[in-house]
Amino acid sequence: xxxxxxxxxxxxxxxxxxxxxxxxxxxxxxxxxxxxxxxxxxxxxxxxxxxxxxxxxxxxxxxxxxxxxxxxxxxxxxxxxxxxxxxxxxxxxxxxxxxxxxxxxxxxxxxxxxxxxxxxxxxxxxxxxxxxxxxxxxxxxxxxxxxxxxxxxxxxxxxxxxxxxxxxxxxxxxxxxxxxxxxxxxxxxxxxxxxxxxxxxxxxxxxxxxxxxxxxxxxxxxxxxxxxxxxxxxxxxxxxxxxxxxxxxxxxxxxxxxxxxxxxxxxxxxxxxxxxxxxxxxxxxxxxxxxxxxxxxxxxxxxxxxxxxxxxxxxxxxxxxxxxxxxxxxxxxxxxxxxxxxxxxxxxxxxxxxxxxxxxxxxxxxxxxxxxxxxxxxxxxxxxxxxxxxxxxxxxxxxxxxxxxxxxxxxxxxxxxxxxxxxxxxxxxxxxxxxxxxxxxxxxxxxxxxxxxxxxxxxxxxxxxxxxxxxxxxxxxxxxxxxxxxxxxxxxxxxxxxxxxxxxxxxxxxxxxxxxxxxxxxxxxxxxxxxxxxxxxxxxxxxxxxxxxxxxxxxxxxxxxxxxxxxxxxxxxxxxxxxxxxxxxxxxxxxxxxxxxxxxxxxxxxxxxxxxxxxxxxxxxxxxxxxxxxxxxxxxxxxxxxxxxxxxxxxxxxxxxxxxxxxxxxxxxxxxxxxxxxxxx
Numbered sequence: 176x177x178x179x180x181x182x183x184x185x186x187x188x189x190x191x192x193x194x195x196x197x198x199x200x201x202x203x204x205x206x207x208x209x210x211x212x213x214x215x216x217x218x219x220x221x222x223x224x225x226x227x228x229x230x231x232x233x234x235x236x237x238x239x240x241x242x243x244x245x246x247x248x249x250x251x252x253x254x255x256x257x258x259x260x261x262x263x264x265x266x267x268x269x270x271x272x273x274x275x276x277x278x279x280x281x282x283x284x285x286x287x288x289x290x291x292x293x294x295x296x297x298x299x300x301x302x303x304x305x306x307x308x309x310x311x312x313x314x315x316x317x318x319x320x321x322x323x324x325x326x327x328x329x330x331x332x333x334x335x336x337x338x339x340x341x342x343x344x345x346x347x348x349x350x351x352x353x354x355x356x357x358x359x360x361x362x363x364x365x366x367x368x369x370x371x372x373x374x375x376x377x378x379x380x381x382x383x384x385x386x387x388x389x390x391x392x393x394x395x396x397x398x399x400x401x402x403x404x405x406x407x408x409x410x411x412x413x414x415x416x417x418x419x420x421x422x423x424x425x426x427x428x429x430x431x432x433x434x435x436x437x438x439x440x441x442x443x444x445x446x447x448x449x450x451x452x453x454x455x456x457x458x459x460x461x462x463x464x465x466x467x468x469x470x471x472x473x474x475x476x477x478x479x480x481x482x483x484x485x486x487x488x489x490x491x492x493x494x495x496x497x498x499x500x501x502x503x504x505x506x507x508x509x510x511x512x513x514x515x516x517x518x519x520x521x522x523x524x525x526x527x528x529x530x531x532x533x534x535x536x537x538x539x540x541x542x543x544x545x546x547x548x549x550x551x552x553x554x555x556x557x558x559x560x561x562x563x564x565x566x567x568x569x570x571x572x573x574x575x576x577x578x579x580x581x582x583x584x585x586x587x588x589x590x591x592x593x594x595x596x597x598x599x600x601x602x603x604x605x606x607x608x609x610x611x612x613x614x615x616x617x618x619x620x621x622x623x624x625x626x627x628x629x630x631x632x633x634x635x636x637x638x639x640x641x642x643x644x645x646x647x648x649x650x651x652x653x654x655x656x657x658x659x660x661x662x663x664x665x666x667x668x669x670x671x672x673x674x675x676x677x678x679x680x681x682x683x684x685x686x687x688x689x690x691x692x693x694x695x696x697x698x699x700x701x702x703x704x705x706x707x708x709x710x711x712x713x714x715x716x717x718x719x720x721x722x723x724x725x726x727x728x729x730x731x732x733x734x735x736x737x738x739x740x741x742x743x744x745x746x747x748x749x750x751x752x753x754x755x756x757x758x759x760x761x762x763x764x765x766x767x768x769x770x771x772x773x774x775x776x777x778x779x780x781x782x783x784x785x786x787x788x789x790x791x792x793x794x795x796x797x798x799x800x801x802x803x804x805x806x807x808x809x810x811x812x813x814x815x816x817x818x819x820x821x822x823x824x825x826x827x828x829x830x831x832x833x834x835x836x837x838x839x840x841x842x843x844x845x846x847x848x849x850x851x852x853x854x855x856x
Contacts, residue, residue, distance in 0.1 A: 200477060204470050212463050219459035220422070223450060227375075227435035228420040231448040234369065234377065235437040238362070241283065242442055244721045245338055245355065246319040248277065251718060251730070253342040253353045257737065262289075262342065262350050267298050274300045277355060282364070284355040285335070289342075292349050321442040323381030324359060334359055336387070347677060359387050366390030374454030378405040382443040395451050396432075400425045405447040408434045412445065422452070533608070533629040536615070539622055541565045553608070553631045555601035571597040571605065595632055607636040723752035724760045725787065728767055732785055741775055746786040750794065756854040762827045763787075763796050766835075766848045769820050770798035778802025778844060793849045801843040824848070 252258060252273055261269040274287040278300065288299035322337040339354030366377040366388050377390035384406065391398050404425050412419050420435040431452035438445050533554075534547040542565050546558040554569065561569070570578055574596045595609045612627025719727035725747050732743040752760065767785055774783050780802035788795050810821070824846070825835045833850030 201474060204474055208467055208470055211466055215459050215463050215466075219456055223433045223455045224420045224422070224435065227433050227448045227450055228418060228437070230369070230375075230377075231420075231435040231437035231446045232418060234366075234379075234446045234448070235439045235444075237365075238379070238444060238446070239440045239442070242321055242338065242439075245280070245283065245357075246321075246340055247718075247721050248280075249338070249340040249353050249355070250319065252277070253340050258342065258353075259344055259350065262297075262344075265297070270298045271300055273353075274298065283357055283361045285358050286356045288354055288356075290352050290354070292351065297351060321444075323383045324385045324387045336381075347680065362388035363390075367392055372450070374451030376401050376405075376449050378402065378447040378449075380406075380409055380445045380447070384409065387444070395454055396425065396430055401432075401449060404432065404434070405449060408436050408447050408449075409445050412436050412438070423449075530628075532631075534627075535566075535612075535629065536624060536626045537566060537612075538624040541567065541625075544624065553600075553606060553629070554598060555604075560601075569598050571599055573597070595636070605633075606631055607633045719760065719764055723750070724755065724763060725750050727764055728785065728787060731764075731768060731771070735771060741771065741780075742782040743771070744782070744784045746784070746788075748788045750787065750789060754852045755794070756831070756852070758831050759794070759833075759850055759852060759854045762831050762833065762850065763794065763848060765827060766824055766846075767796055767798055769824055770846045773820055774798070774800040774802065777805070780843065789852075792851065794852055796848045797845060799843060799845045804839040804841050804844050807837055807839060 255273075258270075258273050261273070270289055274289070277284060277287045286299055286301060289297040291297055319340045320338070324334050324336060336357040336359065337354055338357060339352045341349045342351040342353050344350040362379055366379065367390055369377055369390055373393050374395045376394045377388075378401075379387040379389070381387050386402065389398075389402070391401070394401060404423060407426070408419070408423060416438075418435070418437040420433075422431055423434045424431050433450040433452060433455055434447065435449075436445055436447045530547065531549055531552075533550045534545075535543060535550075536545040538544050542563055543561045546556075546561045548558060550556055550558055550561065556569075567575055567578060578596055595607055598606050598608050600606055608629040609632045610627060610629050612625045614625050615623040617623055718730050728747055729745060732745045735741045736743050771783060771785070774780055778800045780800040782801060784797075784799040786795075786797045786799075807821075821835075821837070827833075828835050828848055828850060831850055831854035833848055833854075836845075836847040836849070838845040838847075
């Protein structure tokens with residue numbers, strides 16, 4: 176009787192334990208829901224603040240890059256000797272030729288002008304809407320300058336912005352100022368396109384706190400209150416702070432907003448981004464409701480599953496006795512089969528257990544009947560997982576045709592040649608295995624299958640690929656070093672030489688008796704400055720990074736023509752640099768540069784033709800000369816500079832998936848480079 180009470184009480188205790196566990200799950204679910212809500216709330220606040228700050232910093236960097244790019248273009252034009260000579264002669268038609276390319280930049284410029292150091296106009300293109308009112312004489316800085324938004328700056332055409340750079344003469348003095356006027360509508364269109372998320376607004380302020388442009392297309396709060404809030408956020412930015420983000424409230428105790436401000440480098444402008452608090456947090460509240468609903472449904476499922484498991488538990492107890500009998504029968508059967516398996520596998524284990532290579536046997540259908548334990552370290556499979564499966568299943572689909580062709584050429588009793596094939600490991604990686612196998616046959620000559628060894632040669636294959644990757648990295652490192660040296664020559668060396676020249680000029684004015692010697696030193700200093708600029712350009716032209724491949728090739732060819740060393744005719748199509756990979760753009764520029772250098776050194780031609788086009792999904796660059804030609808095979812065998820130049824072109828193009836074609840005769844040579852815009856993957 177006591178035993179019956181114990182047997183009856185045990186299920187009841189298990190039932191109460193189940194109910195207690197279910198109650199604990201409910202409490203844990205409620206606590207988890209509250210914790211999830213708090214986490215989502217904090218994460219939403221952090222993500223919205225970070226998103227606004229990223230938007231503000233992205234817009235400020237874009238504005239800075241646009242301004243720097245425009246100022247760099249003006250600086251490139253201002254540094255040309257042809258412009259200095261044109262200023263000395265004062266011919267309007269010659270000066271206008273330098274201003275026309277700037278107008279081609281599109282809606283970000285509406286006029287280009289040249290003024291003398293006294294602030295008087297020399298030329299303006301186009302001359303409409305009245306004259307630009309520049310600051311008084313002596314106020315313009317001898318450096319690139321970006322103005323703020325002033326209603327009276329551009330005359331009847333309305334408010335505008337002015338960007339200018341000084342034009343320095345051969346003697347180091349400011350000969351004129353080259354500048355452009357920029358309509359505020361350019362930045363208004365920019366911020367109108369940026370307004371993507373509901374409730375997010377943008378404001379752009381100049382140095383004096385005036386609104387240059389605003390993006391209010393998705394605003395859900397009054398525009399006036401948003402502008403006042405943006406002005407307040409801008410004023411709260413510290414003098415040494417570059418950015419700020421936080422939660423603010425509209426004037427008068429109004430709605431809360433996420434606010435962020437970032438300063439535009441160099442010009443002192445600032446970008447303010449604000450996002451309505453309620454609108455920004457709406458997705459997170461919806462996410463919490465979804466999670467809460469999911470947890471509720473999960474709890475209901477747990478309750479149902481608990482009841483179902485309890486019912487199943489009682490049924491399983493009744494079947495336990497019969498299962499134990501079946502288990503004993505299966506154990507005896509497994510022991511018998513295990514004894515047979517040990518006899519058949521012991522022959523192989525004693526031979527291959529210490530080998531690092533994978534030893535295997537295949538039946539007539541190409542299925543594995545034995546695989547050594549080394550396969551665990553090579554492919555990550557247990558030997559038992561591979562038994563009964565074909566060898567072809569583990570080879571990558573790309574290499575299976577190669578495997579089938581080699582297998583078809585192999586006779587039953589002949590060894591298969593060493594074949595390196597790619598295999599897929601258990602965790603999805605790729606390993607290269609070198610397979611060598613031999614056919615097996617019985618005493619009557621009937622085929623039983625094959626036996627062989629597979630060796631992991633992944634490291635050797637990867638080493639060969641690494642050599643090619645290192646070649647590409649070496650070229651990229653050379654380009655980065657060229658860029659750094661070009662910046663050092665242009666910035667540091669140029670400043671030092673300019674200071675030296677000014678000091679020599681001052682010394683010449685104060686010491687008339689040694690003036691001829693000092694004048695000679697000043698001319699020598701100017702020549703060193705010019706050569707430093709030329710060397711910086713050859714190392715890494717800034718125009719390639721700022722204005723693209725077409726502009727860089729145009730400038731390269733014009734520079735050679737202006738120097739009189741080679742007459743270059745160009746046929747350059749406009750290429751969309753956004754579709755070009757950085758490596759492709761640099762490779763095509765270096766190809767044209769090296770080809771023109773070879774024309775100067777070896778072809779004895781006084782003219783050349785350069786073309787750039789896009790056709791059939793390929794970017795095609797072609798350089799043609801009219802010189803004496805050369806024997807390609809002989810040049811490559813002899814070595815020397817020409818060989819290194821051609822090999823460098825071929826290697827650069829090969830690294831980006833391109834192709835080099837050389838056609839040469841006694842009438843001239845044509846070098847053609849073809850590459851996909853994005854390069855090879």
